Amino acid sequence: MKFGLYQIDAFTDKIFGGNPACVVPLHHWLPDDTLMKITKENAVAETAFFIDKGDKIHLRWFTPEIEMDLCGHATLATAHCLKSILNYPKNRIVFETLSGDLTVLVQNDLYSLDFPSRMPTVSELPEVIEKSLNIQPKEVYKSRDYMLVYDTEEEIKNIKIDTQIFNQINLDPGGVIVTAKGENHDFVSRFFTPQASILEDPVTGSAHCSLIPYWSARLKKNELIAKQVSDRIGILHCQNKKDRVIISGKAKTYSIGNLWTE
Numbered sequence: 042m043k044f045g046l047y048q049i050d051a052f053t054d055k056i057f058g059g060n061p062a063c064v065v066p067l068h069h070w071l072p073d074d075t076l077m078k079i080t081k082e083n084a085v086a087e088t089a090f091f092i093d094k095g096d097k098i099h100l101r102w103f104t105p106e107i108e109m110d111l112c113g114h115a116t117l118a119t120a121h122c123l124k125s126i127l128n129y130p131k132n133r134i135v136f137e138t139l140s141g142d143l144t145v146l147v148q149n150d151l152y153s154l155d156f157p158s159r160m161p162t163v164s165e166l167p168e169v170i171e172k173s174l175n176i177q178p179k180e181v182y183k184s185r186d187y188m189l190v191y192d193t194e195e196e197i198k199n200i201k202i203d204t205q206i207f208n209q210i211n212l213d214p215g216g217v218i219v220t221a222k223g224e225n226h227d228f229v230s231r232f233f234t235p236q237a238s239i240l241e242d243p244v245t246g247s248a249h250c251s252l253i254p255y256w257s258a259r260l261k262k263n264e265l266i267a268k269q270v271s272d273r274i275g276i277l278h279c280q281n282k283k284d285r286v287i288i289s290g291k292a293k294t295y296s297i298g299n300l301w302t303e
Contacts, residue, residue, distance in 0.1 A: 104237065
């Protein structure tokens, strides 16, 4: 069978920036084993599969290892694919997902994702994570992901992970966020996933479900601009709205093609 395959760079306005995701439209759901094989073949952090149901788009996200409960950059990539390539007629896209209905509003070339807020709570740092880090955090929190807070942006940029130690922990489906107040942005972050084929996720929308409420409370402001300081760099425009967060960004189409399954 032949399917469309679109690779999109999300949370960036430049090719080779942001976070790459593959998007595959379907007419019916393929077996999960087939979806996983396609995802592994694509070899990016996330592949999004969707079915247009008319009033809603049924959306699922897969890493090369597991199905995810929430993914920001692949949601943005799917919205961009729908609007800029597949001529989807509406500027308000409702996705039906494992995390409930998620809405994306499209205004010009900006995509605004309405996601659940996940305020992290104070936590203890597992010894295996502590030993894997070359720089220790000042504060530790947890929601789906561990969130480690540091003093400076420079520390975030200089963090290194000992993967042999780090991969001993199973945070399925979560990861480890490292974050600090930014020098030229409200806050910066990086995101690492243990036992994953891609250790560092370049720009992680779902992590901002926790980053936004935390930094909103700490900085006493509800509108923030965030930068994920991975090698690819990503910029996210953020709003804190009590039990929801708005995560906005741009996207660029990298490639358009097809895939075949047996």
